[in-house]
Amino acid sequence: MKGAAGSADLVPDLVAALLEGSGEGIVLCDADGVVTLANAAAARLVPGVEPCLPAPAPLDSVPSAPEGRTVIHGGRAIRIRAKAVSGGRLAWYLTDLSAARRTEFLLEAGRRLSASLNPHRCARAATELGAEFLSDMAIVLLPPTSRRRMEWVRAVSGRYGPEEGALPAAAAAEVPGLTDALAGLRHGVAGQQDPGGAPDWLLPEGFGPAGHLLVLPLPGNGVPAGAIALARRAGRPPFDDDDQMMARDLATRAGAAISAASLFREQSTINAILTGDLLPPELPEIEGMRVAGRLRASQQAGAIGGDFYDVYLPDAAPDSGIVERPPLVILGDVCGKGARAAVLAGQVRHSLRTLLLLESRPDRLLELLNRSLLASPSPNSFVTMILAALRTAPGDHVLVDLAVAGHPAPLVLRRDGTVEEVAVRGSILGALKKISLWPVTLDLAPGEVCLLYSDGITEAFGGPSGREMFGEERLREALATCAGMPVEALVERLEQLSTEWLGGGPGGGGQQDDRALLAVRAGTGRTETS
Amino acid sequence: MQDTPPLQVESLTPEPGAARLVMTGELDYTTAQDASAEVAKTLAEGVDVLEFDLAGLNFIDSSGMAVVMNAYSDAEERGTAFRIVALTPYLRHLIEVVALDDVLDLPG
Amino acid sequence: MSQDLEAATGRYLDLIGRADEYGAVDLVLGLIDEGVPAEDVLLRIVAPGQRRVGELWASNEWSVAREHGATAVSERVVAAVSGRVRPTATRGRVAVACADGEYHALPTRIMAEVLRLRGWHVDFLGASVPGPHLITHLHQTGPEVVALGCTLPTRLPRAHATIAACQAVGIPVLAGGAGFGVDGRFARLLGADAWAPTADAAADRLAAGLPSFPAAHDGHGDAAVHFGGEEYAYLTRHRADLLARVMDTLKEAYAPMGGYSARQLEHTAEDLGYIADFLIAALYVHDAALFTDFVTWTCQVLAARKVPAESVVLGLRVFHDVLTDCPHARALLNEGVAAARTCCADQRTETSV
Incomplete structure (x- = not known):
């Protein structure tokens, strides 16, 4: 304890200890400019400051401004402030700006990096x-x-x-x-x-x-x-x-x-890349109809579910051996969540792409997919899905060949605003050696819509009570209010209604399962609006 | 907040050679594994009949349905009879949607 | 030219009102081919047309279905403009997203397109972007700034969480949209680094430069606002129970409700849900005007549907009576009742004149 020790008779021990512990340098000079006290911080900042010796530079000229001045001394930036005390003595306070800057740097570096x-x-x-x-x-x-x-x-x-x-x-x-x-x-x-x-x-x-x-x-x-x-x-x-x-x-x-x-x-x-197989594709233009889709993944990280949809256009250059067929849309749901579900959905989509080179009948495609899923070594390879082959017909009609495997049946919005559930069903894939399918063909007049959806839409729990299921009835009612809407607006509105049902207030946001919607509207929109 | 586990599985013996699993609560992604383990244990005991009582399920998702379908096919493979002795209307609806109502032995 | 544009806006509204997508797209692309800048097309035809759609719905001249159809057509028009005019990106990268729960994507989409036209590399993430999705995107792409759109003030609590999350990963946030208040006061309150009332103002603000790292909010200073508070937390958690109680009380207080169909009851519950949501949002940001503005607007919307403002007074009073332990919420509800009464008086004057 340089300096302060020499003045021990002047200062009580406690005050000396306080001064010594200060991070700020403190120096006391008598009226003649001779140092009577200097704490450790002062000695470090201005080497050569010692009791009984005259105060060295930069403590030899009193700053005029009361807030002091900043000097560079020994490679450091030091702010020096002087204050007159009793008996013509002078107290010096020295602040190491480099240290303050270093602290600020450490804080900022931590925060930003x-x-x-x-x-x-x-x-x-x-x-x-x-x-x-x-x-x-x-x-x-x-x-x-x-x-x-x-x-x-x-x-x-x-x-x-x-x-x-x-x-x-x-x-x-x-x-x-x-x-x-x-x-x-x-x-x-x-x-x-x-x-x-x-x-x-x-x-x-x-x-x-x-x-x-x-x-x-x-x-x-x-x-x-x-x-x-x-x-x-x-x-x-x-x-x-x-x-x-x-x-x-x-x-x-x-x-x-x-x-x-x-x-x-x-x-x-x-x-x-893994979950990319669940991402919906850009929907292409298909002549004679409009197709729109929405897919919203669960919000829980790692719990992305297995809803997916896809469109398979006919092979552009029909070659020998490749079957001719109309465009096909599918919507499905694989069992489970996360990367495992993504991998299974990817397998289904790629298998189907391959099968479509050789087979075009929706029910046959589902039977083949079922066999390949049964042969899959991974557990719980269960898939529900809808296949819809889209054929244009005279008068801007669209004929939809539907096959359903364990999936909620599609809904149809007729021109007069009525909504029907299509009478089509079939067994889930990956569970039974022999599946049962009851495919149908649906006739859509211009402006009529066939809606495929996943159970995440109808099984959204929420509503004013927070406990009620959105349900098929509400979905039908909502669809009925969409008569005449462009098909993009229709899927968006249905998705929004289902989400608001889940919503439960501004801070909330109930548990969200995956939700998928895909709608096909007969006609291109130009003809039937006029 | 929740004192009871989300899924409870109770094993009963309604008659000799038969086992009944009574499931109560939520059979979903988070609980399916426990339920499957219970099914595997019961089948390994070599029963003639495996029964599910699902009337106490207030939630089931696709992973839960997978438990039911796996139980059906595992039982069939072992030559064990499988039937569902009780279920909720919602569950019956789900079984109809996946078109397993023709295959599964359901209460009338 | 400006008169031409005005006439075009009228034609545009007519076309989207008939959901005539091709007509609207042809009109807008035709203007661009004639040399009208794409930004003017978006800001002086599409945006005002869409504002008018909202007004027409509010005044009950257009149905919900027609409003949705028109909006969908405007979405396609904006997409067509972005397909036709593709400037090369000369500026940095910007992520544009709607707040979580925000479904009115069009204003934010227009902002995204204007930024693209001004040379920014824009990633438009769409309507209602959940926080984790946005943050993952930010880590993956490292944009210079997030432009966050919010049209409804009921989304403010979630927008606040999103703003804080973006800033925590070191990316400043520009807030835009009516949800942040006509004067942007909620954007400042929630700590956004900048605010812009319109798409072109947002582009100007970004061009002027935002701090490359958001300022630290220590949350302990004098200016620190305690968001929400106990009543906010209580109402958010018990929203469903509260609405059930309000419905029951309302049924007792208002005899005609006994004869409501299931559908009418559901609509009533929905309307009461909006009251709850605006009340919750107003509690969150401690702003009475947020709530009274909503009440006044609701009275006008209902008046257009021949529903008297008295029904709003009745609904607010039931909330007031049910929320016995929430003094702040009750004070807000009293102010709401006063605002609704003013509307009642206005309606009487209108009918007597």
């Missing part, structure tokens, strides 16, 4: 932190991709928004130390490099020559996550020990964030 799971956003945050706290320019280079290009993100202090771009990976060799940094190796003393050797592309236009350059690897999960380069303009102070420590800290945190984000991206890509 932990937020995103997107590699680019993380790289962006790292450059902004670098340009805000450490340098005039910060650039992050991500590891080269397979196409031999590396992406970069660059931020400049005081300029809005980082810039992004890509470069040939070979360009890394032009920046001293960068090739090593991208390989995870730090090069030179603490990563300091000769700024004169930097190529033009490293610095933004109009930046001016760099005076100091720091190039550091971004450590990742065993493999480097990229590199960061920090530059200060010529004439600015060099990166001191504290700066270098902060730069290393930034590189470590940015590397961890970018590599975690890259891992997430890889896994979510795999997930997206």
